[in-house]
Amino acid sequence: MKWQNALKDYQLYLRIERGLSQNSIDSYSRDVNKLTDFLEENKIVITPITITSEHLQKFIYEAAKNVNARSQSRIISGLRSFFNYLVFEDYRKTNPLELIESPKIGRKLPDTLSEDEIDKLINAIDLSKPEGERNRAILETLYGCGLRVSELITLKLSDLFFDEGFIKVTGKGDKQRFVPIVNTTQKYINIYRNEIRKHINIQAGFEDTLFLNRRGKQLTRAMIFTIIKQLAEKIGLKKSISPHTFRHSFATHLLQNNADLRSIQLMLGHESITTTEIYVHLDKSHLAKIVEEFHPRKQKP
Incomplete structure (x- = not known):
């Protein structure tokens, strides 16, 4: 079995x-591909069926030598999944990464913005330009609904159920969920729809796409990153932020x-509660107040 054939089957x-x-498949x-590049560079001729733990070590x-512990752990996890697939399909008897341990890494806490910082970013948008109203609606939607950037750029007009107070979001693996949308976010989306979007020459195939670029097509992930980066620079924000922030x-x-x-x-569309639990670690003072207020053994005056 050749590497590229095995990879195509795995992707399928x-x-x-x-x-x-x-995006996950590409990752x-x-x-x-990093493994096959290494084998080629070192002139190691071996197949996915015959490769051993020693080669992988x-x-x-x-x-x-070139990546941090987190990236190294990610590579090991990705390769372990690939070889698990080969075992599952009976191409191999064992997974050569079974005895290879991932480096110990601490749980990375996500960067966050304060309410004041979010307000400053939104207030820095130039509303005198047509894209200003769009960008304000974009940031309000990211923050107001907790969307991933891929979910935001694929959001459709037909996904908006404002009378019911929800939007329909298509997340990872095309799984759909309904997310509440507050009146403030609805207001800014409606301003963009009624005052800006309806004057755009919309290209065929994008008639139902909510957020459009000046050419009437769907925005790219990179464009959302750029919008946010420029706003952060404009207000002198020192944090490194992205749509995910x-x-x-x-x-x-x-x-x-x-x-x-x-x-x-x-609301976030996490498959496991474990993924959501990372937010519990962000504010220890908040958790202390919860215990003080609600625990039956709280100290009484």
């Missing part, structure tokens, strides 16, 4: 059987205001 499995998004594929040792801030601020984790999990 990830798409059809595991229902992963193209898993990069891990396998050498690759991981070399990879560790608004999602983290959405979850953190909900938790700080006593929302329960299960509700936050559903």
Whole structure:
């Protein structure tokens, strides 16, 4: 079995059987391609069926020289998934990464913005330009609904159920969920729709896409990153932020205001509550206040 044939079969499995998004498939594929590049550079002729733990140890040792522990762990996890697939399909008897441990890494806490910082970013938008109203609606939607950037750029007019107070979001693996949308966010989306979007010459195929560029097509992920980066520079914000920072801030601020984790999990579209639990670690002072207020053994005056 050749590496590229095995990789194509694996990609098909990830798409059809595991229902992963193209971004996730690309990420898993990069891990396998890094391994095959290493084998080629070192003139090691071996197949996915015959490669051993020793070969993989050498690759991981070399990879560790150029990446941090978190990236190294990610590569090992990606390759372990690839070889698990080969075992699952009976191409191999064992996974050569079974005895290879990932480096110990601390749990990375996501960066967040304060409410004041979010207000400053939004207030820095130049509303005298047509794209200003669009950009304000974009930031309000990212923060107001906790969307991933991929979910934001694919949001459709037909996904808006404002009378019911919800939007329909298509997340990872094309899984759909309904997310509440507050009146403020609805207001800014409606301003953009009624005053800006309807004057755009919309290209065929994008008639239902909510947020459009000046050419009447869907915005790219890179464009959302650029909008946010430029606003951060404009207000002199020292934090390194991205569209995902608004999602983290959405979850953190909900938790700080006593929302329960299960509700936050559903709104974020996390498969596992474990993923959502990372937000519990963000504000220890908030958790201390919760115990003081609600624990039956709290100290009484």
